[in-house]
Amino acid sequence: MRFPIISSGSKISIWFSNIKELPSSGKWKEVLYNYNDIKQAGVQLTDSSIFPPILKACLAFSFRCGKSVHASLVKQGFELYPSVQNSIMDFYAKSGALSSAMGVFDYMKKKDSVSWNIIIRGHLHLGASNEGLGLFIQGREVGFEPNISTIVLVIQAYHRLQAFDDGLKFHGYLIQSGFWSLTSVQNSILSMYVDIGMVFARKLFDEVHDKDVISWTVMIGGYTQIGESLFALELFKQMVSESGIKMDGQIMVGVLKAYANLGDISMAKLVHGFIVSRNLDYDLFVGNSLIDLYCKCSDIDSAFRAFSEMPQKNIVSWNTLLSGFVRNQKYLEALMVFNLMGNEGVDLDEVTIVSLLQICKYLVHLHQCELIHSRILRKGFELNELVINSLIDAYAKCDRIIYAWRQFCQIKRRDAVTWSTMISGFTNCGMPDEAIAVYRDMHLSDENPNHVTLINILEACALSAELRRSKWAHGIAIRMGLASNVAVGTAILDMYSKCGAIDTSRRAFDQIPQKNVVSWGALIAAHGLNGLPHDALALLSEMKIHGLKPNLITALSVLSACSHGGLVEEGLFLFKELTENHGDELRLEHYSCLVDLLARAGKLDSAFNIITRIPAGMKPGASAWGALLSACRNYESTELGAGALGQVLELEPSISAGYLLASNIYAAGGSWVDASRMRWIVKERGIKMVAGYSLVHIDNKPHRFVAGDKNHPMSDELYSVIEQMHSCMKMDMRAHPPSVNHNSLYT
Template structure:
């Protein structure tokens, strides 16, 4: 402001370029002062308008930026340029409205900016981020000359909109057009392979990375490690990690997340400990990955140590970290610790509430889960699809069949939440567990009317109930659908075999075993992991040969008895 005063008193105020420099300074510091200065300017040129529109877009005040743009167009005194249009297109991204973006696109065409490379690239980016990938593709095809930046923009658009096969086809077209892939191209392709779980394409891209010398690019190598881990090729990910001479925080975090994803929490925690010794720099992502590893290990002592690390780093107040900590404690069975952490989160969001609701359901407290939904609504937050699934799962596993169905009916009537396949699958399971097999079957038949196709989880829930209630006729139909949807998943074969055996249909039960062997299906059995004297003991379902099997089954019976008493006590409290 002293400089501003000097400019006015010394006579430099009349120079437009000085006014614009002053305006630019205020726009970086305080928009209110910038707007006041802009209103006082008696001569505004293209730079003046561009500074203000760009500053409002940068401040995520897209509506104000549009208002200024309309005012500028109405005056028709200033000739537009590409930079103004790029900023206006960015404002469309902040608004998330492709309809407004199409109006701006029309303006761009009329003013002849469509051939500007920056404007064209911004249009592709805008349509992609507004989830209008068809318009993004059309804009790309209309470009007369396409450079690698434009190809990458559309490739990123396909990836961000889950169009992974289209992304691979686009890369083939890019290759045929003679456009060399750069680091951004390779990162997008690695994202595609990660989501498609495609190790063959992944190894091909790795070869391109080596041939093009991108092994020194940290972003590319971190993405490659992540892709190998997500494709369950953890040995290759670990080998790449060890070969890297320079590892940043992202590299360490990616490796921790990779081991966690592959169900190897001990290795993930060991990597974190090594990171602690080499470079004592953790960001929020690193701590979140550590908390996830502790969740999988379900070791309370480790979880408490991870909580301590978050506290020492001053991250426990972060809503994402706090939510991860309460989720971690719930998976360790320490529900009271989850409650304390939840109460200490200063700014709870819908994810925090949903995590606490899920924690109650996971720990056999469905009444508390339902009560928390009411409290959440009282705080002005509406349940989202994750909250809804958590409540339905809590009612399902807690045996609150009627309350779960009532909650579902309320959602259907109010259209409060977009119901997805997993919600219907959970309700099918609710009905099936209650023995209402015909009603469950009717719901499955109605699903296509809602634009949803019944998945293997819905048919699996019905098959499981058919085994329990001895309805092999309905169960056979359910199994045929599972066989069509998931032919390599062992769960369906095991359920069907168990159902036929329970009904004395030994020929059909034997046929299931023959199908498993004939198709080379890998059998996956359930197990429990218990820490005894700091050693993890694995108890496979049905294993009678474990040295602790007698004690385990005795404890199991006692636990079931205690659960029944707890359930009766909880129902009495809420009644």
């Protein structure tokens, strides 16, 4: 069999034809093969139209090859052809080599509109906004005609630079030039107006006749971004009922974010049904947004079901579910999700690491925190600011402030978040002096503190309970103009209450213009802390008069005030109200506080009955049993105390308080062997003893006097005063013996 012989002329014709036709099917490599065959054949190229597809092939396949083609064009004298020059410039611009593109542009003797569009679009597309806008102005001066893609990029550049005045002027140019009638241009301008102000954006939106799905998406996203979720959802309802536009995944993501901001679970399920009915549940981004929506509505079960039903998942899906469990304090379930990630072969990223550190922080898992730290180093995440700040925070919460400080010292460039995290860490570990020292270092480093930094330093001053230092921190808040901020003002009043300056706390509260439930709750807690339970109850009534409904935390503060003030009847009445109004929402802390209220008043059997009647799903904690155990010591109830002791030691085997209480109970009952055994167990197990102390303010400076410690420089003076007071009390008792109503002993 003989093959037909193809002449060299036919080969050249085929090569040329292939180079011009193959790009339509995206066969860029074949284009370059044909070009290489032409070069090897030594054919002299005379048709300049062959070079644009060759350069496009180089753009898709090899930058080095494109430079070689450019050199070949220069040698053959084709670089003076405008179409070839534009193709070379387009190749460099799209390859990111702006300086080479500008070199070609500057060399061009005759620049047409294509040339200007290429060079302007190249700069704007690569984020060189100022340079691109400057070229656009130059081009308009010589009369070049921009195309639609250039117009859209110019609008986006004004938007990105937030040069809204220039953007408004450009809007006027678009109206004059006729570009305004194009939907893509209208949507780009609308997106810019969203950042200028939603009032202006809405007015413009209403003037647009041919709205498409992007127009609606921009407006819904704009309202959601500024927290106006109800407006966003009203617009969505209008879109569904009036426009007849086909929904897509992008607009549903914006709608789901709006529902997530509202936290309405019933509406969340309705919109989920709408998504399924429109066959949008297969969209990956919609699925991730559904998980986030359910997590923010605290419906973890539905979030997990939505996750399980997703046909396709990515790392964002896993992280959204994991962070949702953490946000809802489902830490053990979050660990199960992480284990599932490992079983599915999903590799963790920085967001996963941060969620895991949150779990370690709340569960106080130091060993797990160290394991995660080693993963951070292996993955090279130690330069990620969010990861390192979370690691510092986790170590501090695990009571390893030295580890936290070591990480902090290794950071070369610290931002306000890093400084704030370290200040918070020292405060959390009971080291206010060190926290304040870090703040002073921050001030010297010229890093500007934010309101979170300020709140952390206020908490440190509250912990030190030093009035002069607290006034210093208050002065910082005033200079920063944040003293009237509700969060900062609440921290200020709490700080003064810890110093015992309750009147100053009230004045700080009065200076908050927009008080909320948290600030009222803090003021109520302040009065309870300072032994003013009646005032705490009065403030609760005053809060209701101002139209604010107390939440569960406020109620807990009032219950605590009643407990410490001995207001049993008031506390019981309040708890009854809580049960009627909140029911299943009550947490273990509320029941523990009620137990403490009854136990302090000597109603031990009633306190024990409350413990036994705590609803299913809530296991009585050490605080409830500890309150009962402490009362058993005070009221010498050995039998009930023995049962409470077993519970406390089981729940908190590594904390000294239970053992010391037990030792004191045994000692009071004359069981010296058992009392000694409790103290021996503490020593044998290496449990850290936390001694009680009294905080006494002398000349506006706090002094801690630890129980039994006579090493304090003012201890002799203090004990002398106590002895004098004791003697005076004895003399007064002898002079005025109390009268006893025998009938009252039996009532």
